[in-house]
Amino acid sequence: MLPKVYIEIEPFLVMIWAAVEEFRKECLGFILGYRPTPKDNNFYITAVFPLQSVRRGRKGKALGEVEQTKHGRKRFKEFGKWLEAGRILKIGDFHSHTEYRGILPPAELSGSDKKSMEENEIEIIISISSRKKGKAPWEALSDGRVTGSFGKYNFLFGVHMLEKKIDDGDDRILEQKTVKNTDLLQIVAPSAIKALNRIQLKL
DSSP: OOOEEEEOHHHHHHHHHHHHHTTTSOOEEEEEEEOOOSSOOEEEEEEEEEOSSEEEEEETTEEEEEEEOHHHHHHHHHHHHHHHHTTOEEEEEEEEEEOBTTBOOOSSOOHHHHHHOOTTOEEEEEEEEEOOSSOOOOEEOTTSOEEEEETTEEEEEEEEEEOOOOOOSOHHHHHHTTSOOEEEEEEEOHHHHHHHHHHHHHO
């Protein structure tokens, strides 16, 4: 059975703002929390933080895919020692896919996204696009993703994890390992969704 991903309101707010602040550019950040255990097959996200030292590739005149800089990775190794000392785990990354010239952003992982993913970690894709008017309620979708709006923006959150393959000695399985396939996990966030909708009603 695939693990579920529990997210509270605070990480949602940080990721929403990170995507809005960098709109039409991709944001990037780390996810902290807890991984599944034999007794509890779930991810728990306790905090997220956006990265400032990032490098972006170019798609035409738009700034495209984003990654951490070499110096940023070096600095994070030192910070990672603090996290380990406090028994805090980095359990994955998040980044946004944004619209470009009116074209809606992809809600799935790109090929480069999959290549950069690590085993036992999750990747949150935040699809953000502009909204002309009205509001969309925050809600959990049947496929496990969460959608809603904030101000002039639409959001779609999806959590992905590398698909685990069992090596039974079949050469075909070994060949498949060169291609990274992913699973879409279910987001569990009833209190966060309720809080986001409550906030939205007041605006």
